[in-house]
Every structure is written in C-alpha cells, then in structure tokens.
Amino acid sequence: MKPVKVGLLGLGTVGTGVVRILQGFQEDLSSQVGSPIEISRVAVKNSEKTRSIDIAREVLTTDPWEVIRDPEVDVIVEVMGGVGITKDYILEALERGKHIVTANKDLMALHGTEILAKAQEKQCDVFYEASVAGGIPxxxxxxxxxxxxxxxxxxxxxxxxxxxxxxxxxxxxxxxxxxxxxxxxxxxxxxxxxxxxxxxxxxxxxxxxxxxxxxxxxxxxxxxxxxxxxxxxxxxxxxxxxxxxxxxxxxxxxxxxxxxxxxxxxxxxxxxxxxxxxxxxxxxxxxxxxxxxxxxxxxGAGEMPTATSVVADLVAVIKNLKLGVNGLKQIVPYKQKKLKSDEQVFYKNFLLLHVDDKAGVLARITQVFAEYEVSLDSVLQQANPANPDAEIIIVTHNASKASMDKVLRRFEEMDVIRRVKSHYRVEG
Amino acid sequence: MKPVKVGLLGLGTVGTGVVRILQGFQEDLSSQVGSPIEISRVAVKNSEKTRSIDIAREVLTTDPWEVIRDPEVDVIVEVMGGVGITKDYILEALERGKHIVTANKDLMALHGTEILAKAQEKQCDVFYEASVAGGIPxxxxxxxxxxxxxxxxxxxxxxxxxxxxxxxxxxxxxxxxxxxxxxxxxxxxxxxxxxxxxxxxxxxxxxxxxxxxxxxxxxxxxxxxxxxxxxxxxxxxxxxxxxxxxxxxxxxxxxxxxxxxxxxxxxxxxxxxxxxxxxxxxxxxxxxxxxxxxxxxxxGAGEMPTATSVVADLVAVIKNLKLGVNGLKQIVPYKQKKLKSDEQVFYKNFLLLHVDDKAGVLARITQVFAEYEVSLDSVLQQANPANPDAEIIIVTHNASKASMDKVLRRFEEMDVIRRVKSHYRVEG
Known part of the structure; x- marks a missing residue:
C-alpha cells in the first residue's frame, strides 16, 4: 500500500514526539488508516544538531518552503510555532491542497478564521487538537x-x-x-x-x-x-x-x-x-x-502528550483522505457574535482591603457596596500584627462587573482605604 | 432541505431525553448537519400513556417492527434496552440499510461483534457512545x-x-x-x-x-x-x-x-x-x-446526559450520511486476543483477617506469604473490643493473582485463621 507522506515543520520537543510515535507505533497506526505513514520531509533550524531520535539526514532541510512545495507531501504537520511567516507557510500549503495538522494555539487564536476559510475553499482539513490542553482531546x-x-x-x-x-x-x-x-x-x-x-x-x-x-x-x-x-x-x-x-x-x-x-x-x-x-x-x-x-x-504539555494529539489528528486526516472527505466536516461558527457588556457579566468577588484602623470604616465601605447594589456574602475584619492598617476581607454575592468597577473606583477616592490589596473572581 | 427521518425504539427515560433535545435544540442541530431532524416513528409500550413531552399521537406505535420496516426511516435510535428481541430488531434494521444509534450496553457487550459485522456488510453506522458512562464521550x-x-x-x-x-x-x-x-x-x-x-x-x-x-x-x-x-x-x-x-x-x-x-x-x-x-x-x-x-x-446516567450522547451519535451518523461515508469508519478490533493468565496478573492486596488471639499467629501467617513469594507492604495487628479474635490488616506489594489464590487457599486450612473477613485489590 502506498504510504501517506507527511511533511514536518519543526523538530523541537513536540516534533520529536511526533517522530517517536510515528516510528514506535507504526504498525498500530497503519492498521487503523490502511497504509504506512512516512515522514518524508522535515524542516529544522539546524540540520547538524545531534538528536535523540533516528531520522535520515536526507529528509532534513533548513528551508520550510522545500517541505511545503514538495509535491509528494500529502499532509503538513506544523509544530514550529510562531504566527508571522508560519501563517504564510500554512496558507501556501493549503493553496497547494495539503492538509494541515498544527499544535499552534497562537496561530489558531489569531488567524484561525482566515486559515479555516482558506481550508474550506481548498477542501482541506485543518486540525489543531494539540493547540489546547496538550494530550486532552x-x-x-x-x-x-x-x-x-x-x-x-x-x-x-x-x-x-x-x-x-x-x-x-x-x-x-x-x-x-x-x-x-x-x-x-x-x-x-x-x-x-x-x-x-x-x-x-x-x-x-x-x-x-x-x-x-x-x-x-x-x-x-x-x-x-x-x-x-x-x-x-x-x-x-x-x-x-x-x-x-x-x-x-x-x-x-x-x-x-x-x-x-x-x-x-x-x-x-x-x-x-x-x-x-x-x-x-x-x-x-x-x-x-x-x-x-x-x-x-x-x-497539558510535554513531548509525548502533545504529540499524541498531533498524531491523532494526523490519523483523522488520513482516514478522511482514504474516504475522500477532507475539508467537508469543517466546523464553521454559525452563530451571530454577541459579546456581553460589563453590565451583563455577573460573578462573586473576593476583596482584600487595607484600611485605616479606626471606627466607622467598615460602615463606610459597606455603604458603597449598598449604593451600587452589590450584596455581600461575608465580611471579615482583622488586625494584622505585621501591618499598622486593618485588613478587611469581603466576599460578595453575584455582582455585575460594571457595578464592581464602580465600587472599586469609589474605593480609590476614599482616604480610609489605603489599598485594594487583592481582588479576585470567585467560582464554585 | 429534506429532513432526516429517525425511528425511535423506546420512549422511557433516555428516549424522552432524546425527543427533548431534538425538539429543543433543533435549530442548532440542523445548522450542524445541514437539514432538519425529524422523529418520524416511535415504538412505545403503551401509546395511551401521558408523557412529559409533546409528541404527535400518530407517530407512536406499539409494534417496533413498524418502525424498523418503515422505508422512510433513515436511522434507528434504540433506547428500549434488552438483548433478546432487541438484537433481532437491530439486525433487521441493518439488513434494511438503516443506521443504528444505541444506548444499550448489554447488547453491545454481548452481541457487539455480530452487530458490527452486519453493519460492515451493509455499510451502515452503529454508534453506541451512550452505552458507557452516560454523558461522557x-x-x-x-x-x-x-x-x-x-x-x-x-x-x-x-x-x-x-x-x-x-x-x-x-x-x-x-x-x-x-x-x-x-x-x-x-x-x-x-x-x-x-x-x-x-x-x-x-x-x-x-x-x-x-x-x-x-x-x-x-x-x-x-x-x-x-x-x-x-x-x-x-x-x-x-x-x-x-x-x-x-x-x-x-x-x-x-x-x-x-x-x-x-x-x-x-x-x-x-x-x-x-x-x-x-x-x-x-x-x-x-x-x-x-x-x-x-x-x-x-x-453516568440520567435522561439528559445519556440523551446528549445519543444525539451526538445521531449527528455523527447524519454527517456521514451527507458525505456518503456511513459504515466506512467502522473500528474493527485488529489485534489477536491474548488474555493474561492468573500467573500474569499482578496487583497489591488488602486483607482483613480474624485470627486467634495468641502468640505466634502472625509469624505463621507471614510465613505463608513468604512461601508463595508475596512480599508485604504493611501489617497491622490490633485487638477489637467487639471481637474476641484479633484483627490483622495486611497490604501486600504487587503479587500475582495466582500466588494470592494459593495464599488464600492455605489460609482456609489454617485453624488459627477464623476468617478472611475482607480481600480487596489496591490501586494508586
């Protein structure tokens, strides 16, 4: 059976893991996809470097374009990272009808829409399981x-x-x-x-x-x-x-x-x-x-876990290749985008305040919360021997981000509040 | 766009959830698969029963064969359970080229091989995500x-x-x-x-x-x-x-x-x-x-979580239907089966023994472990006021199941051991 040819961009941590899995689990992989998987071309920074894996010197190149323009290559596995020139590589590879597996979260977060549109135009797969949470599918x-x-x-x-x-x-x-x-x-x-x-x-x-x-x-x-x-x-x-x-x-x-x-x-x-x-x-x-x-x-990271996700995507691309359905299962966001405003986002808040250690301070603080209709779950005031100020810990009930921002701005203006030491969201 | 027609076998807890999702999330689902999904026929035990969902009386039947033989039905969703006649329904549905989504673990565990072979022969999908761990994919x-x-x-x-x-x-x-x-x-x-x-x-x-x-x-x-x-x-x-x-x-x-x-x-x-x-x-x-x-x-169970898995499988079947690739991604076990013998299975053991409360008992017990080369991680002997016997708690290191069975058989013959009260595997 004719092998499927893979071009690899990058042979760092994840790239090395990909080679290790493709070499070590070849029999299992080819049993699943119905043909051998061959790494036919690899773009590296330094082709002289000693490596922990056994890879033929002649498949290495320091020019990624060589991998992308190689007509033999069916699938590009991009594990070099970066968003500038890397995006150009990916778009050109798609232009040439090559399918893409990438571990590049930056690329997908910044240019995912453009890349997926090009993939759809060219009926190519773009899979990126490894871009989020490493080995977790x-x-x-x-x-x-x-x-x-x-x-x-x-x-x-x-x-x-x-x-x-x-x-x-x-x-x-x-x-x-x-x-x-x-x-x-x-x-x-x-x-x-x-x-x-x-x-x-x-x-x-x-x-x-x-x-x-x-x-x-x-x-x-x-x-x-x-x-x-x-x-x-x-x-x-x-x-x-x-x-x-x-x-x-x-x-x-x-x-x-x-x-x-x-x-x-x-x-x-x-x-x-x-x-x-x-x-x-x-x-x-x-x-x-x-x-x-x-x-x-x-x-969430590491050579072998991340490579597991990359190779699972590669298996999916090759299965689609055999069935002739690459690019046809693309998920395109189909809902109109509506981002909530700060008035619509509600959560609980934890606050640690450093305040003047004198009477009436807590009353003034709780008054501010009341003014913006932020209700409180718990309040703890304590002296800290290491601190001349008093410390107040407050946990609010659900409050809008907008209201909390107003509360915090008021706190900035209040003399009795020395410092909003910490402010965190609370969940669960 | 022509709707995909689904025949439902069973309208109990999971079946009701499936209807609820198909009705409630119809727009989301049809956006993904490219056509509406219609429940066109439902086999129930009792067509008179009052139900918590709104389903047209005329789609109900008490005869599952009516659903299976309906030439309009593209996909059979089996959520009635059972392994006897249910297996016949599934095999007949496959014979008629209908795809199967099932939540039936008993059926898949007992007859999965036969059902998947028939599916492969007929180029049909059989998906069963809901059969294990409910809503977890x-x-x-x-x-x-x-x-x-x-x-x-x-x-x-x-x-x-x-x-x-x-x-x-x-x-x-x-x-x-x-x-x-x-x-x-x-x-x-x-x-x-x-x-x-x-x-x-x-x-x-x-x-x-x-x-x-x-x-x-x-x-x-x-x-x-x-x-x-x-x-x-x-x-x-x-x-x-x-x-x-x-x-x-x-x-x-x-x-x-x-x-x-x-x-x-x-x-x-x-x-x-x-x-x-x-x-x-x-x-x-x-x-x-x-x-x-x-x-x-x-x-792991419940109406809506289990129905989530059933409908996710249904979406997968329909996507395959649109691409014309049903039954072509079937996973067939490809490895020769080799079940380990008891000599090859190793784990740690927890034992709680009730023994005669007299000198030398522990020595005799540990001697038996030594004889079968089971080494011990920890041993705790204690008197129990509620019990005239002494209690001995033992945690072993990894030991073969065969060795442990021999140890336990020897314990049965020992007068000083009143009872092997508990014996559990230990992990983690």
Missing amino acids: IIRTLIEGFSSDRIVKIMGIVNGTTNYILTKMSQEGASYDDVLQEAQALGYAEADPTSDVEGLDAARKMAILGTLGFRTNVELTDVSVSGISGVTRQDIQFAKRLGYEIKLLGIAECHNEEFSISVQPTLIRASHPLASVSGVFNAVYVFGEAVGETMFYGA | IIRTLIEGFSSDRIVKIMGIVNGTTNYILTKMSQEGASYDDVLQEAQALGYAEADPTSDVEGLDAARKMAILGTLGFRTNVELTDVSVSGISGVTRQDIQFAKRLGYEIKLLGIAECHNEEFSISVQPTLIRASHPLASVSGVFNAVYVFGEAVGETMFYGA
Missing part, C-alpha cells in the same frame, strides 16, 4: 461529543506553568518569586515568563475553546485577561481559610447566545473538581445545558 | 482521541448506583443495607439491584472499553467480576486510615498486547483523581503509553 469533545448540547460554561486550567506555580505556593507556602525561579530551573517556565504568568497563553486557548463551544467567532480581543504575578501567599492562605484554592482559570459563559470570556486568578471552592488539579496538569470543565457537569483532565 | 475519546497511542490501563467508575452507595457509606459511615434502601427509594438503585451491586453492569461497560482501548475482541466472559455487597463500614474505615477510598473499579490493563480485565471493589489512594469522584458521577481514567494520565468525568 478537548477539541474533538466540543465539536463531536457535545454537538448535541448547548454549552453554558467552560472553565479551564489550560496553562501548566501557572498551575504549577499556584500549586507550589498553595502546598508549600512558597512565594511567587521563589516558585517562578524554581519553575524556570525545571524548564516549566520560560526565561521570559510573561506570556504564561500574565494569562496571554491561556487567553489564546480560551478563545479557541469559546469559538468551538459557543459556535460563534470568539476572538482573542474578546478575552479580558489578568495574570498571577500579583497573587501572594497571603491571598492563598485567606482563600484556603474560606474553603477555596486560587487557580488561573479561563472562564467562558454563554446564556441566550450572549457570551463572556476571561482569564484571571480565581478562587475556586475546594470541593470543585478543578480545585484538585495540581502541578503542570491541565483540566477543562464543561457544563452543558443537557449533559450537566463534565471534566477532562490530563497533561 | 469516552468511546469517541478511545477511538479517535487516542488513535495515536497505546492504552496501557483503563480504570473506570462506570456504575453510578454502586458509587452512590460507597460514597454515602464513606461520607456518612452508613451501612450497606441502609444506603441501598435509600438509593432504591431515590430511584438510584433498582428493586432488584443485583446487576449493579454485583458488578455485572460495570463488567459489560468494561468489556466495551477494553475492546476499544486495546483494539482486540474483549468479551464479557473475559471480565472477572466481584461486587460490593460484602463491603462493610469497617472495611471503609480501615481503608481511610491507610489513606484510601473503596470504589467499585473496572480495571483493564494491557502490556505487550496481553490484557487482563476485572471489576471489583478496590482501595484507591485518596490522592488519585478517581478517589474524589463521588455520588452517582462516573469517571474513566485512561493511561496511555504516550499521553500518560488522563481522566474523563461526568454524569
């Missing part, structure tokens, strides 16, 4: 498993670096800076950790999940983002005392076809399935109108 | 999500009734009999609970998961089964003291293409993701050679 689950349902809420721990940091801070009482350094030393965080710790990576993944879950065109600019660099040990301790863990959660909600989407450090109740997802693991919690609560858990 | 995940991996281990909490009973016993210290009665009153357990509590229901689901995970023909008779009716409050307390919960786990393992499969009450370490799956929820833990640890969690 969450994209298939949203497209196929829940095709029958209306997704109401998606909450995701979709960034392993931040989950590792927050887990360590919670379990060991370590400081953010210390754990970040440790994560960098272990290779769990990059030298410049901004994209992870400021929530940008998670935002890209949430835009992809939101688009699939709500079947509308959720864009990266729709995601309101804040990161974990301000989270302190003290915040985590207060959260625990109230029965919560702090996680960087992507939260996408949709009611009456209007959606909201955000990424932020969030207090999640300890009994919620997401609260016990620890270390570099990822999990996506999906609440469907019919199916109710579900959760999907697994490794 | 675990069958798709094994077939598609992990097509690229070799599954090493599947552990499933796939029976909600027994998980509800064990959760209540663990959380409230209640007795098995009391919780079973409560579960029956709540409708979580049937009047005759045998199939659930003795593990037979779970065994059927595990046979289906094993077949898909290991790509070989796992049969129901391959599953060694024991149920939870012997689990006591004391067992659960001892387990907790050692850091475990007791769950009814289906466990399927595969190494070097040789597999073992079983269902039994199992001590699972409290930190394992399965340990916190409580109440009627289901979860399937899948460990793949490449992907590592994953877990899929959700409602």
Whole structure:
C-alpha cells in the first residue's frame, strides 16, 4: 500500500514526539488508516544538531518552503510555532491542497478564521487538537461529543506553568518569586515568563475553546485577561481559610447566545473538581445545558502528550483522505457574535482591603457596596500584627462587573482605604 | 432541505431525553448537519400513556417492527434496552440499510461483534457512545482521541448506583443495607439491584472499553467480576486510615498486547483523581503509553446526559450520511486476543483477617506469604473490643493473582485463621 507522506515543520520537543510515535507505533497506526505513514520531509533550524531520535539526514532541510512545495507531501504537520511567516507557510500549503495538522494555539487564536476559510475553499482539513490542553482531546469533545448540547460554561486550567506555580505556593507556602525561579530551573517556565504568568497563553486557548463551544467567532480581543504575578501567599492562605484554592482559570459563559470570556486568578471552592488539579496538569470543565457537569483532565504539555494529539489528528486526516472527505466536516461558527457588556457579566468577588484602623470604616465601605447594589456574602475584619492598617476581607454575592468597577473606583477616592490589596473572581 | 427521518425504539427515560433535545435544540442541530431532524416513528409500550413531552399521537406505535420496516426511516435510535428481541430488531434494521444509534450496553457487550459485522456488510453506522458512562464521550475519546497511542490501563467508575452507595457509606459511615434502601427509594438503585451491586453492569461497560482501548475482541466472559455487597463500614474505615477510598473499579490493563480485565471493589489512594469522584458521577481514567494520565468525568446516567450522547451519535451518523461515508469508519478490533493468565496478573492486596488471639499467629501467617513469594507492604495487628479474635490488616506489594489464590487457599486450612473477613485489590 502506498504510504501517506507527511511533511514536518519543526523538530523541537513536540516534533520529536511526533517522530517517536510515528516510528514506535507504526504498525498500530497503519492498521487503523490502511497504509504506512512516512515522514518524508522535515524542516529544522539546524540540520547538524545531534538528536535523540533516528531520522535520515536526507529528509532534513533548513528551508520550510522545500517541505511545503514538495509535491509528494500529502499532509503538513506544523509544530514550529510562531504566527508571522508560519501563517504564510500554512496558507501556501493549503493553496497547494495539503492538509494541515498544527499544535499552534497562537496561530489558531489569531488567524484561525482566515486559515479555516482558506481550508474550506481548498477542501482541506485543518486540525489543531494539540493547540489546547496538550494530550486532552478537548477539541474533538466540543465539536463531536457535545454537538448535541448547548454549552453554558467552560472553565479551564489550560496553562501548566501557572498551575504549577499556584500549586507550589498553595502546598508549600512558597512565594511567587521563589516558585517562578524554581519553575524556570525545571524548564516549566520560560526565561521570559510573561506570556504564561500574565494569562496571554491561556487567553489564546480560551478563545479557541469559546469559538468551538459557543459556535460563534470568539476572538482573542474578546478575552479580558489578568495574570498571577500579583497573587501572594497571603491571598492563598485567606482563600484556603474560606474553603477555596486560587487557580488561573479561563472562564467562558454563554446564556441566550450572549457570551463572556476571561482569564484571571480565581478562587475556586475546594470541593470543585478543578480545585484538585495540581502541578503542570491541565483540566477543562464543561457544563452543558443537557449533559450537566463534565471534566477532562490530563497533561497539558510535554513531548509525548502533545504529540499524541498531533498524531491523532494526523490519523483523522488520513482516514478522511482514504474516504475522500477532507475539508467537508469543517466546523464553521454559525452563530451571530454577541459579546456581553460589563453590565451583563455577573460573578462573586473576593476583596482584600487595607484600611485605616479606626471606627466607622467598615460602615463606610459597606455603604458603597449598598449604593451600587452589590450584596455581600461575608465580611471579615482583622488586625494584622505585621501591618499598622486593618485588613478587611469581603466576599460578595453575584455582582455585575460594571457595578464592581464602580465600587472599586469609589474605593480609590476614599482616604480610609489605603489599598485594594487583592481582588479576585470567585467560582464554585 | 429534506429532513432526516429517525425511528425511535423506546420512549422511557433516555428516549424522552432524546425527543427533548431534538425538539429543543433543533435549530442548532440542523445548522450542524445541514437539514432538519425529524422523529418520524416511535415504538412505545403503551401509546395511551401521558408523557412529559409533546409528541404527535400518530407517530407512536406499539409494534417496533413498524418502525424498523418503515422505508422512510433513515436511522434507528434504540433506547428500549434488552438483548433478546432487541438484537433481532437491530439486525433487521441493518439488513434494511438503516443506521443504528444505541444506548444499550448489554447488547453491545454481548452481541457487539455480530452487530458490527452486519453493519460492515451493509455499510451502515452503529454508534453506541451512550452505552458507557452516560454523558461522557469516552468511546469517541478511545477511538479517535487516542488513535495515536497505546492504552496501557483503563480504570473506570462506570456504575453510578454502586458509587452512590460507597460514597454515602464513606461520607456518612452508613451501612450497606441502609444506603441501598435509600438509593432504591431515590430511584438510584433498582428493586432488584443485583446487576449493579454485583458488578455485572460495570463488567459489560468494561468489556466495551477494553475492546476499544486495546483494539482486540474483549468479551464479557473475559471480565472477572466481584461486587460490593460484602463491603462493610469497617472495611471503609480501615481503608481511610491507610489513606484510601473503596470504589467499585473496572480495571483493564494491557502490556505487550496481553490484557487482563476485572471489576471489583478496590482501595484507591485518596490522592488519585478517581478517589474524589463521588455520588452517582462516573469517571474513566485512561493511561496511555504516550499521553500518560488522563481522566474523563461526568454524569453516568440520567435522561439528559445519556440523551446528549445519543444525539451526538445521531449527528455523527447524519454527517456521514451527507458525505456518503456511513459504515466506512467502522473500528474493527485488529489485534489477536491474548488474555493474561492468573500467573500474569499482578496487583497489591488488602486483607482483613480474624485470627486467634495468641502468640505466634502472625509469624505463621507471614510465613505463608513468604512461601508463595508475596512480599508485604504493611501489617497491622490490633485487638477489637467487639471481637474476641484479633484483627490483622495486611497490604501486600504487587503479587500475582495466582500466588494470592494459593495464599488464600492455605489460609482456609489454617485453624488459627477464623476468617478472611475482607480481600480487596489496591490501586494508586
């Protein structure tokens, strides 16, 4: 049987895993798709580099265009990353009728619409399971498993670096800076950790999940983002005392076809399935109108887990190839896009305030909440020996983001409030 | 656009959910498949019954053959249950070129091979996502999500009734009999609970998961089964003291293409993701050679969750119908079947022994373990004021099932051992 020829763009961590699976599991794979799968061309940065896998020198090239223009190549597997020239590679490959498997969340979050439109025009497949939550098949689950349902809420721990940091801070009482350094030393965080710790990576993944879950065109600019660099040990301790863990959660909600989407450090109740997802693991919690609560858990990154998703997509492309149906099952968002305004987004809030330690302060603060009709779930005032100010911890009931913003602006103007030390969303 | 016509066999809990979704989400569904979906014929037991859904009286019939023989019907959705006549209905429907969506685990576990062979012959789809773990899309995940991996281990909490009973016993210290009665009153357990509590229901689901995970023909008779009716409050307390919960786990393992499969009450370490799956929820833990640890969690039964899976399968059938590829993506087990012998199955064991309270007993017991080369992880001897005997709790290291059987047979012959009170597998 004629082999299917795969062109690989990139031979870093994930690319190496892809080669390892294609070599190691070849018999299983060809039994499923009905023909051998051959890596016929690989674009690398450095063709001289010593590698942990056995790959013939003559298939390597330092010019990605060679892979894309190779008429023999049926499918392009893009695991090089980047959004500039990489997008050009992908569009040109589609132009030439090649199918695409990519692990590139940045590309799909920023240019997914354009790429999928080109794919549809050319009747090509574009699959990207590995772009979100590594080895967890969450994209298939949203497209196929829940095709029958209306997704109401998606909450995701979709960034392993931040989950590792927050887990360590919670379990060991370590400081953010210390754990970040440790994560960098272990290779769990990059030298410049901004994209992870400021929530940008998670935002890209949430835009992809939101688009699939709500079947509308959720864009990266729709995601309101804040990161974990301000989270302190003290915040985590207060959260625990109230029965919560702090996680960087992507939260996408949709009611009456209007959606909201955000990424932020969030207090999640300890009994919620997401609260016990620890270390570099990822999990996506999906609440469907019919199916109710579900959760999907697994490794969010790493050579072999991510490669599992890439190769599963490759198997799907090849099965479609054999049936002659590539590009015909494309999921195009079909709903009109309606992003909720801040007046329409409601959630509970956790606030830690540093205030003047004198009579009447609490009364003035609660008065502000009352003015904007934000009702309170719990209020705790305490002296802190390490702090000349008093500390007030407040958990609100559901309040609109707009009302909370007004409350916070008023707080800024109040002399008795020294500082809004922390402000987090609360879930579960 | 011409509607796709669906014939429904059964209008009980799941059937009602299917109608509810098809009616309530019609616009979403037809946007995805490109045409309306119409329930054109429904076989019911009693056509006079008052129902909570709005369904035209003239589509109802008490004769399932009318649905199957209706030339207008494209797809049969079987949610009536049973394995005798139901199998004949399905085979006849396939003979007539109709595609099948079924929620029937008994049918698939017992006659799946025959039904899938007929489907292949007739180029028809047979989908059965709802047969295992209700709303969790675990069958798709094994077939598609992990097509690229070799599954090493599947552990499933796939029976909600027994998980509800064990959760209540663990959380409230209640007795098995009391919780079973409560579960029956709540409708979580049937009047005759045998199939659930003795593990037979779970065994059927595990046979289906094993077949898909290991790509070989796992049969129901391959599953060694024991149920939870012997689990006591004391067992659960001892387990907790050692850091475990007791769950009814289906466990399927595969190494070097040789597999073992079983269902039994199992001590699972409290930190394992399965340990916190409580109440009627289901979860399937899948460990793949490449992907590592994953877990899929959700409602295992109930009208709407199960109907979600049924309708997702229906969407898949209709998409295939539009593309003309029904029956062409059938997954046929392609590996030679090799079931492990008892000598090849290894796990840890928990034992609670009632023994004569006199000197030298422990030495004699540990001597028996040594004789069969079963090494021990921990041993705890204690007096129980309520019991004239002494209690010995033993946790072994990994030992073959064959060796453990020999140890247990020797214990039966020993005068000093009054009773092997409990014997459970240990995981995690």
